[in-house]
Amino acid sequence: MKKIILSILIGSNCFGQVFEKVSLLQSGSNDKRIIIAVLGDGFTSAQQSSFVSSAQTTVNYLFTKSPYKEYKNYFNAYAVKVISAESGVKHPGTATDVAEPVIPVTNPNNYLGSTFDVNVHRCIYSNSTNKVGQVLAANVPDYDITYVLGNSPEYGGCGGAYAFASTNSSANEIVVHELGHSFGKLADEYWFSGSLESPNKTKTSNPSTVKWKNWVGLNGIGVYPHAESPTWFRPHQSCEMRYLNQQFCSVCKEAIIERIHSLVSPVDSYTPANNAALSANGNITFTVNEILPIPNTLVNTWKLNGTTLSATSNTLTITPSQLNSGSNTLLFSVTDNNPLLKVDNHSTLHFTNIVWTLSKSTLRVSSVKAEERKFSIYPNPTDGEFYIRGKQDFSKDVKIEMYDTSGRLISVRTVLKDPSTLFVSSKNIPAGSYLLNVKESGQLIISQKIIKE
Helix, strand or coil: CCCCCCCCCCCCCCCCCCCCEEEEECCCCHHHCEEEEEEEECCCHHHHHHHHHHHHHHHHHHCCCCCCHHHHHHEEEEEECCCCCCCCCEECCCCCCCCCCCCCCECCCCCCCEECCECECCCCEECCHHHHHHHHHHHCCCCCEEEEEECCCCCCEECCCCEEEECCCCHHHHHHHHHHHHCCCCCCCCCCCCCCCECCEECCCCCCCCCCHHHCCCCCCCCEEECCEEEEEECCCCCCCCCCCCCCCHHHHHHHHHHHHHHCCCEEEEECCCCCCEECCCCEEEEEEECCCCCCCEEEEEEECCEECCCCCCEEEECHHHCCCEEEEEEEEEEECCCCCCHHHCCCEEEEEEEEEEEECCCEEEEEEEEEEEEEEECCCECCEEEEEECCCCCCCEEEEEECCCCCEECCEEEEEECCEEEEECCCCCCEEEEEEEEECCEEEEEEEEEEC
């Protein structure tokens, strides 16, 4: 799982204060989950119960919104009780988009420096975001998502390196929207000139080439110009990224799921582990414990020595007669077939493989080597050129094979672009489906379908 670790911090004090941490959602071990850290600002020591209540409410609400609700099992969440000397969010009264002061001018001594009037009145942010980083490093160093709740009943929030929201009655929706920016990397779908090309914002107007072309005509997705700047286009007219109290459009849902897939593997654990001593005279059971979406949309495949088996569950039993003398390779692969993704036309295919290497002697399986690896293939479908990226480096002895539906080997050109990225080119092959096999030192580590357009 990808983690954001803060080891170098800006500022004279590189050691953030340790505060009490409260679990808001615990789905599994932190090293196998996406970690949400909720920080409070402008809450005094006497107001911490109010902060934890607000944090819990916002987390609970987040997981009522698709696609977070489908992937709730992939997350853990914590509230960090940041104690401020004084209560509230700063309000300098300097915004030019309203007739200030809309609310009283105040300058409370809050710990993280949260303030209104960051360009516009309703934008809450901090000029001391290094303090946010210090608190995260000291309290939740393995966080993936964070947002700050500012103790103010006034409507406000903003996204950036961190998301900020007030405790206004709209806090739940503000958090969802702002995490669309800071986590999903989404643009506003109301007009905001500060954002550029994003998963849900583009200058391409052609429905057949726009980045969300696979959704056009479905679920209200189209290519809609911004009235304020008609050379820019959005995919939907009433998405959560345009109006509060809406749902994310299909394009934004897919972008958020893409982010989830990039951070966490659907594999929680597996057995047998490395160096297990197994008898070759009895059946051997292999189990992969998966983190299931709600409802479960994972698709499993098993291959023994390159041959696809009929099993599709997370457990497989191998009989002694199925194993060859010498080395055997069992490959388990899991992908996500969620209909919220245009799976056959999704730009990146994410999958996790478990490979067991079993060395069979006359009397027993003398050794087991098990390894989990996470990969992505993009773009897929392809015009004939695509990349294979691994979370781990490839060995120098790596071989690519592509086969057409008749089993004929297709000639491809392969370049190791960097230690973890392979480039594959076969521009002149006909459109259709192909089988991609990747081997390291003769061992099959990837076997996936590639679509050539």
